Amino acid sequence: MQTVAQEKFKPISKDQNAERVVRPSMSYWADAWRRLKKNKLAMVGLIVLVVLTILAIIGPFVQPYSYQEQDLVARNQAPNAQHWFGTDDFGRDQWVRIWWGTRISLFIGITAAVLDFTIGVLYGGISAYFGGRVDDIMQRFIEIIYGIPYLILIILLIMVIGPGVFTIILALATTGWVGMARLVRGQILSLKEQEYVLAARTLGASPARIILRHLIPNALGVIIVNATFTVPGAIFAEAFLSFIGLGIKVPLASLGSLLNDGVGSMRNFPWRLIFPSMVFSLIMLSFNLLGDGLRDALDPRLRK
Amino acid sequence: MLRFILRRFAYGLITLWVIVSLTFILMHNLPGDPFANSEKLTPEARAILMKTYGLDQPIWIQYGAYVKKVFSLDLGVSFYYPTRSVNEIIAGTFPTSAQLGLFAITIAVIVGLTLGIIAALNHNKSWDYFAMFTAIVGVSVPAFVIGPLLSYYVGVKLGILPPALWKGPEYWVLPTITLSFTTLATMARMMRTSMLDVINQDYIKTAKSKGLSQITIVFKHTIRNAIMPIITILGPLTVNIITGTLVVEQIFAVPGMGKHFVQSISTNDYTMIMGLTIFYSALLILAIIITDILYGIVDPRIRLSKGGK
Numbered sequence: 001m002q003t004v005a006q007e008k009f010k011p012i013s014k015d016q017n018a019e020r021v022v023r024p025s026m027s028y029w030a031d032a033w034r035r036l037k038k039n040k041l042a043m044v045g046l047i048v049l050v051v052l053t054i055l056a057i058i059g060p061f062v063q064p065y066s067y068q069e070q071d072l073v074a075r076n077q078a079p080n081a082q083h084w085f086g087t088d089d090f091g092r093d094q095w096v097r098i099w100w101g102t103r104i105s106l107f108i109g110i111t112a113a114v115l116d117f118t119i120g121v122l123y124g125g126i127s128a129y130f131g132g133r134v135d136d137i138m139q140r141f142i143e144i145i146y147g148i149p150y151l152i153l154i155i156l157l158i159m160v161i162g163p164g165v166f167t168i169i170l171a172l173a174t175t176g177w178v179g180m181a182r183l184v185r186g187q188i189l190s191l192k193e194q195e196y197v198l199a200a201r202t203l204g205a206s207p208a209r210i211i212l213r214h215l216i217p218n219a220l221g222v223i224i225v226n227a228t229f230t231v232p233g234a235i236f237a238e239a240f241l242s243f244i245g246l247g248i249k250v251p252l253a254s255l256g257s258l259l260n261d262g263v264g265s266m267r268n269f270p271w272r273l274i275f276p277s278m279v280f281s282l283i284m285l286s287f288n289l290l291g292d293g294l295r296d297a298l299d300p301r302l303r304k
Numbered sequence: 305m306l307r308f309i310l311r312r313f314a315y316g317l318i319t320l321w322v323i324v325s326l327t328f329i330l331m332h333n334l335p336g337d338p339f340a341n342s343e344k345l346t347p348e349a350r351a352i353l354m355k356t357y358g359l360d361q362p363i364w365i366q367y368g369a370y371v372k373k374v375f376s377l378d379l380g381v382s383f384y385y386p387t388r389s390v391n392e393i394i395a396g397t398f399p400t401s402a403q404l405g406l407f408a409i410t411i412a413v414i415v416g417l418t419l420g421i422i423a424a425l426n427h428n429k430s431w432d433y434f435a436m437f438t439a440i441v442g443v444s445v446p447a448f449v450i451g452p453l454l455s456y457y458v459g460v461k462l463g464i465l466p467p468a469l470w471k472g473p474e475y476w477v478l479p480t481i482t483l484s485f486t487t488l489a490t491m492a493r494m495m496r497t498s499m500l501d502v503i504n505q506d507y508i509k510t511a512k513s514k515g516l517s518q519i520t521i522v523f524k525h526t527i528r529n530a531i532m533p534i535i536t537i538l539g540p541l542t543v544n545i546i547t548g549t550l551v552v553e554q555i556f557a558v559p560g561m562g563k564h565f566v567q568s569i570s571t572n573d574y575t576m577i578m579g580l581t582i583f584y585s586a587l588l589i590l591a592i593i594i595t596d597i598l599y600g601i602v603d604p605r606i607r608l609s610k611g612g613k
Contacts, residue, residue, distance in 0.1 A: 143315045144322055149588045151547045152323075152581050156330045159569060159577075236446060243448045243551060244566050263452040263555075267460075277449045284444035 032221070035297040042293020045286035052283060056106055059099025067100040068092065068251035078271060085275045088261060092251075098275055101253040105235045105283070108168055108254075112234035113227045115173040120180025121223060125211045127181070128188035139185075142178055150175035154237065158246045165248065168241065172234050183226055187219035221298030228291035232284045239280065255280045305600065312596055316589045323585045324374050327578045328367055370578075379579030384571045390579035393564060398583075400470060401549050401560035407476060408483035408545050416488040417534070420495025421527065427500060435492060442489025447548055451482040451555035468557040479556045483548050487541050494537055498530040505529075535602055539595030543588050 026034070036042055060067065063084070070090040077087040085094035127138040154171035161167045191197070192215060200210050216223075235255070241247040242256030243263075255276055262273030361369075373380065379390035423435035455478060459467025466475050502508065503526060511521050550562035557563075561580065568576035 140315075144319045146319075146592075148319060148323055148326075149543060149547065149585055151550075152584055152588075153326070155569065156327060156581065160330045160333050232444075239446060240448070240547075240551065244554065245570065259446075259449060263448065266452055266456060273449070273452070277445070280446070280449070281441075281444045284446075285440060288440055288443055 028221075032294075032297045036293050039293040039296060041289045042297075045289030045293065048282055048286040049290065052102060052279070052286070053106065056099050056102040059102075060096045063093055063096050065093035065096050067097050067253055078269075086269070086271050088272060089265070094258075094272065094275060097253045098255075098258060098279055101255045101258050101276070102279055102283070104165060104248060104252070105238060105255040105280075108165060108172075108238045109231040109233075109235040111169050112172040112176060113230040115169070116176040116180050116230050117223070117227050119173070119177035121184050121216060123177065124181035124184025125188055125216055128185040129192060129207060129211050129215065131189075135185075142181060145175065146178050146182075148175060151237065151240070154241060155246060158241065163241075163246055163249055168238050168247070172237060176230065176234070180223070180226055180230070184216075184219060184223060187222055188215050191215050191218055225291060225295045225298055228287060228294055232287040232291075235280075235283060235287075255283075308600055309597055312593045316593050319589055320582070320586055321371075324371060324582055325367075327581050328370055331574055331578055332363060332366075374582060379582065380575040382568075382573055382576045384568065384573040384576060390576055393576070394561065394579070394583055397559060397561040397564055400558060401553065401562060404470075404476075404479055404483060404552070404558060404560060405545050405549055407480040408487065408548070409542065411480055412484040412487035412491055412541070412545075415484075416491025417495050417531075419488075419492035421499060421522075423492065423496040424499030424503065424530075425522065427503075432496075436496065439489040439492040439496075442485050443493070445485075447482050447486060448551050448555065450485055451479075451552060454478050454482060455556060468555075470556070470558045470560075479552050479558055482555065483545060483552045486548070487544055490537070490541060490544075491534070494534055495530065498533050499526060502526050502530045532599075532602055535595065535599045538598070539592040542591040542595075546584065546588060546591070 070092055075087060075089060077083050079086045083093050083095065085098060087093055088097070123138065123142075127135045150172070153175055154168065157171045157174075158167050161170075188211075197210060197214060200214055205214075238247060238254055239256030239259060242254055243260050245260075247260075248254040248257050258276040259273070259280060262276050266273045377391075379394070381389050382393060385393070419435045419439065423432040426432045455467040458465055459478060465477050467478070469475055470479070508521065508525055511525050516525075549558075549560060550566060552558065553560045553562035554566060561583075564576070565580045565584070567573075568580065
């Protein structure tokens with residue numbers, strides 16, 4: 001039998017804290033970020049998005065042209081040293097127009113997502129927290145709005161207010177928040193029975209404080225994932241409208257209107273379709289990959 | 305269950321009424337009137353036309369008359385084609401659109417589900433990556449890019465299939481592929497996630513330990529349970545397909561309702577826009593109601609929790 005040295009059985013002296021946690025504790029967000037970093041596809045998506053955003057900001061200034069400047073001598077040029085992405089029917093520089101269009105598309109997507117987020121979170125939060133009659137009335141209203149197809153509402157609004165960035169955002173926001181509100185309501189309904197909410201209420205916290213400081217932060221993971229998917233949805237809606245001729249009007253460009261032009265001149269000038277579709281698809285792809293990654297990183301159901 | 309169905313229909317009708325009112329209000333705030341483009345009209349002729357269409361009446365009388373007409377299924381006469389009623393135009397073009405839509409949904413469901421199932425059963429293997437790559441491309445590249453490319457390269461360059469129009473089976477292929485692509489991709493992604501969820505459940509472990517064959521487990525236990533969440537997205541996906549026909553009919557010159565809708569917007573054809581908007585909305589609302597009911601039938605848990613409320 002092995003003999004164990006006697007000194008190994010010394011009691012720990014009282015001044016040392018045996019319960020001390022050696023490693024730094026990890027917050028929910030640090031943990032999520034760590035898991036997101038491990039997801040290569042999502043990181044590629046994130047990097048591509050950052051690069052595209054930077055290009056959308058500085059891209060138009062790199063070239064000495066403006067998005068509406070016409071040069072009738074340099075019409076329909078293939079990509080070359082002066083015009084990196086070629087020119088269109090009016091000799092407008094495609095490089096500048098594409099990054100300008102990316103700017104507008106990203107702006108529409110992100111603004112729509114922020115509006116959806118704000119309205120949806122407040123509406124869903126209030127509806128779920130108060131429950132009962134308030135919830136009933138608010139949910140009936142949602143059921144009515146939910147049935148309105150957003151593209152049809154957008155088309156009607158555009159015909160009345162006239163096409164433009166503002167109209168598209170307004171129309172997307174009027175119908176888009178419903179999905180978010182339903183999601184938030186579901187989350188909060190399950191969260192509000194938790195003990196910490198009871199504790200907060202016992203301590204006299206106001207409903208606004210409980211909703212904004214306790215319930216919503218705990219549901220934020222799912223909310224963010226949903227918002228990430230809202231952005232490409234809005235960008236797609238804008239492109240769809242431009243394609244049927246109701247989107248951004250010339251000389252302003254969006255990715256959708258550039259795609260539409262590109263489709264028209266595809267046979268003779270294929271690069272006019274190729275570049276906008278590449279940028280458009282990259283944006284959609286990156287947001288989808290990032291959204292998938294965020295869902296895996298933030299959804300507690302998938303935690304092992 | 306009957307109460308649930310009736311309730312859903314009641315809400316559908318209210319939504320439809322809101323849409324009818326919205327359409328009416330928006331249309332009446334439109335700049336210009338449908339006769340503004342024809343300069344040959346004398347003021348007298350114009351007044352007569354306004355009177356025929358009831359445009360000289362106060363707005364609430366026009367509204368009342370319109371709502372009454374819509375709910376008695378009369379959508380009025382087109383301003384642009386004065387000899388044809390909106391009902392006739394819908395009757396003439398809707399079958400084509402419906403055919404295109406049904407083809408696309410069928411393909412999307414069959415191929416999408418198969419891709420999703422294959423991907424989940426080969427989780428993290430090359431089949432999975434292949435299926436998910438196809439799916440994510442499908443979600444990212446819109447129909448209005450895929451459509452023209454297919455039409456040009458397959459239709460014109462290779463000449464295998466007709467690049468446009470809608471005259472027979474060989475004409476159906478390209479528009480159907482274009483329209484179904486996004487839906488197919490969404491379907492495949494959802495099905496894969498859902499299958500993976502089910503595969504990790506305890507009852508699958510039980511089935512395995514009972515010694516059931518792989519085929520029985522996959523078909524009788526996994527797929528049947530995994531398909532349930534898919535039904536909830538069938539409604540929104542049908543909506544996508546229906547709005548998608550607007551674009552696809554434009555690209556492939558399919559003589560359907562979508563083409564008329566886009567055309568009526570550029571010609572200020574009030575009654576046509578209003579009529580088609582309401583028809584589209586009714587269709588979409590119906591699709592969502594049917595999905596809800598289907599889900600209630602398939603999943604007893606939903607039915608019970610909703611009935612108890």
